[in-house]
Amino acid sequence: MSLIPWLRWNDTPPRLSSRSPAEMVLETLMMELAGQIREVERQQRERRSAARKICTGADYSWLASTPRPTYDISPGERLQLEDVCAKIHPSYCGPAILRFRQLLAEREPEVQEVARLFHSVLQEALEKMKQEEEAHRLTRQWSLRPRGSLSSFKTRARIAPFASDIRTISEDVERDAPPPPRTWSMPEFRAPQSD
Numbered sequence: 001m002s003l004i005p006w007l008r009w010n011d012t013p014p015r016l017s018s019r020s021p022a023e024m025v026l027e028t029l030m031m032e033l034a035g036q037i038r039e040v041e042r043q044q045r046e047r048r049s050a051a052r053k054i055c056t057g058a059d060y061s062w063l064a065s066t067p068r069p070t071y072d073i074s075p076g077e078r079l080q081l082e083d084v085c086a087k088i089h090p091s092y093c094g095p096a097i098l099r100f101r102q103l104l105a106e107r108e109p110e111v112q113e114v115a116r117l118f119h120s121v122l123q124e125a126l127e128k129m130k131q132e133e134e135a136h137r138l139t140r141q142w143s144l145r146p147r148g149s150l151s152s153f154k155t156r157a158r159i160a161p162f163a164s165d166i167r168t169i170s171e172d173v174e175r176d177a178p179p180p181p182r183t184w185s186m187p188e189f190r191a192p193q194s195d
Helices: 003-012 023-058 075-087 088-105 111-144 150-156 169-176
Strands: none
Touching: 023 075, 023 088, 023 111, 075 111, 088 111
16 A cells, blocks of 8 residues: 555645635634634533532533533624624734633633623724724824925024013123133134124
8 A cells, every 4th residue: 555645635736715804804703703602601511510510419421411502693693793703804803812712711701791792802803993094094194294394484483582672680790791711612602792
């Protein structure tokens, strides 16, 4: 028996998916929701059986078969979640899944609460997308805005910090005193004497 046919698995060229990124995000998020619902159901069954063992003192788990999943999302709620999932950008899919898993681990919700929790995570992701889009739009708007030159600023506003119509005592003293000697690195400035 030859092993050659077994080693040809990577001879076929890889196929590119014909689905759009939005469809892939939708499918990924909905599969994550379904998987997490199954996991929460399993955890609830385990908690119930552990509580039953404590109450009865006997373990009959070997006798019972694993029940089928009982909870399913209503069609209206599923359509609403699919609609929200379709709005999620592919770059926000991973962070949304991580946030969803984090919230499930923190809260340990009931099966009925999982879909609402998922919906709130998707709404957070949409809000974050809108905030980042707005920031990007403002940045682009700011970078494309025409800038005025400094020459136009100079003609509009003249700054004269020492010009004043109010005469002070220190002004008279400063006028009569010789200027202090400057260091070598500083040039000597002298005000024109006007009397």
